[in-house]
Amino acid sequence: MKILAVDIGTGTQDILLFDSRLDVENAFKLVLPSPTMMVHRKIQQATHQQAAVVLTGTVMGGGPAAWAAEAHARAGLPIYATPLAAATINDDLSKVEALGIQIIDDEDAAQFPPEVCQICLRDFDFQIILEVFQKFHVPLDDLAAVAVAAFDHGAAPPEISDRKFRFDFIRNQILEYNSLSGFAWQSRDIPKTLTRLRAIGESAKDLHVPLIVMDTAPAAVLGATFDPAAKNHDRIMIANVGNFHTLAFRLGPDGIEGLFEHHTGLLDQVSLEHYLLSLADGTLSNDNTFEDHGHGALILSDQPLQMDYPDYNLIVTGPRRSMLAGSSLGVHQAVPFGDMMLAGCFGLIAATADCVPDYSEIIHYSLGKINGLGTPPWEIH
Secondary structure (H helix, E strand, O other), X not given: OEEEEEEEOOOEXXXXXXXXXOOXXXXXXXXXXXXXXXXXXXXXXXXXXXXXXXXXXXXXXXXXXXXXXXXXXXXXXXXXXXXXXHOOOOOOHHHHHHOXXXXXXXXXXXXXXXXXXXEEEOOOOHHHHHHHHHHOOOOOOOOOEEEEEOOOOOOOXXXXXXXXXHHHHHHHHHHHHOOHHHHEEEHHHOOOOOHHHHXXXXXXXXXXXXXXXXXXXXXXXXXXXXXXXXXXXXXXXXXXXXXXXXXXXXXEOOEEEEEEEEEHHXXXXXXXXXXXXXXXXXXXXXXXXXXXXXXXXEEOOOOOOOOOOOOOOEEEEOOOHHHHOOOOOOEEEOOXXXXXXXXXXXXXXXXXXXXXXXXXXXXXXXXHOOOOOOXXXXXXX
């Protein structure tokens, strides 16, 4: 069984070609610029060349792409966007127009001359990934599934903060499912409010295999649980320190005991340690987290989490995990299957087992084979 897993972050997109016939460590993998970084660079180049820009396509991850579009407009250069593309910058299109970005329809977008820089927005482009693997003589015509992770605030109503809207959704999912896989769906089941994940589903509509989509942070935390260290304690805290967001889960025998989500750029080691300790002892407040410009916090267990183990108290993953280097909390740097950057992909594979029950046995067998399968890549046909 082969599954293509793509974890789309703010800085990078991390790609794993899982093959159940191989040890996971032997799977082919790529770490490439994220789609929003690719758009960011294209817009910056157009700004340098003082060229007009037209954004088409669909809603995707904002961040660097949105910042570059705003900078282009501030430079007094023309920039246009179709409604779906403009939603990448803000769900409220009047706010997009207020930035100096003109909203046009798809028909008008197609009329611009070739010298105008036209950029098609999308988070997931299977064709590009296919071409990369083909150049290395790795076929993707025998996939059993494709799994994609991305961060989705959701389409919040105008009167509701997108931070509050996202965390309310997280809280509801946990209260209903109490599982990290509760943040993964087959494409036909993606909640209507998750416009970014639904756009990924639309971009992949021509695939003839199941498409699984998942939120990035739960995917990374689920992947980190495959580090052997995560099995040493019955209850543990795992934090994903991403380029843009930090999310930490308290996990116990009965599932999720609590979590918080914040913006990485607003944290330093001292403040992050404070959040982690408050999550551990159960004193972390949702209101205080939100007022500190985070997303929110949730405590489900009134039993404090022990933070005085002699070996480690916290497992951390994510590209900004160095923020906790030298921390007094006792930190273990997660390296599931020997690769921290692919933690989200490993989580995607595990979630696929829950979303496609027919695949469960073979996926769990492959991920759980402690001593490996022992088959070298050249023996696979």
